[in-house]
Amino acid sequence: MEKHIIGENGISYTLGEDGLYYPDLQIPEGTHYEIGKYGRMRWEYLKNHRRGEYIKLLMNGRLNEYLHEVDTQCYERLELLVEQMKAGTGITEELKATDQMKWVGLMNNVRSSADEIVLKELIYV
Numbered sequence: 599m600e601k602h603i604i605g606e607n608g609i610s611y612t613l614g615e616d617g618l619y620y621p622d623l624q625i626p627e628g629t630h631y632e633i634g635k636y637g638r639m640r641w642e643y644l645k646n647h648r649r650g651e652y653i654k655l656l657m658n659g660r661l662n663e664y665l666h667e668v669d670t671q672c673y674e675r676l677e678l679l680v681e682q683m684k685a686g687t688g689i690t691e692e693l694k695a696t697d698q699m700k701w702v703g704l705m706n707n708v709r710s711s712a713d714e715i716v717l718k719e720l721i722y723v
Contacts (some may be wrong), residue, residue, distance in 0.1 A: 623657075631662050637669030638719050672716050679712035 603619060603626040604610050611619035631652075631717070644652035649690040687704060 631666035633662070633665045634669045634673070636716070636721060637665035639717070640668045641665050643722055669721060672720050675720065676709075676712050676716050680708055681714055683708040683712060712723035 599613055599617075600608060601613050603613075605713070606609075610622045612622055614620050619691075646677075651659070655664050687708065689701065689704050689708065693704075
């Protein structure tokens with residue numbers, strides 16, 4: 599048996615130790631991106647609940663880029679929501695200077711609410 603062959607589809611295959619041929623698939627160069635909290639959450643969701651979409655992105659070599667894009671969008675959306683919610687609930691720098699504990703509590707509530715919105719809108723879709 600030959601060690602390397604090229605199939606009818608143009609993909610090269612390498613003979614494994616078990617006697618089976620495996621495709622020589624590689625991730626394209628220049629597709630390494632840093633992925634944060636939301637990108638990892640989306641990856642986990644795709645892998646467990648949207649298997650077809652996950653495999654499609656993986657085989658096209660776009661998974662890492664896609665997860666980076668989702669992560670970036672989530673952080674941008676989170677910041678926008680926090681700013682809007684701060685304005686809506688009356689959280690100001692004046693409150694921060696006069697009653698820090700109340701400010702911290704309100705900010706934690708706002709961040710938590712914004713985080714849940716981001717998860718429902720962009721991650722678990």
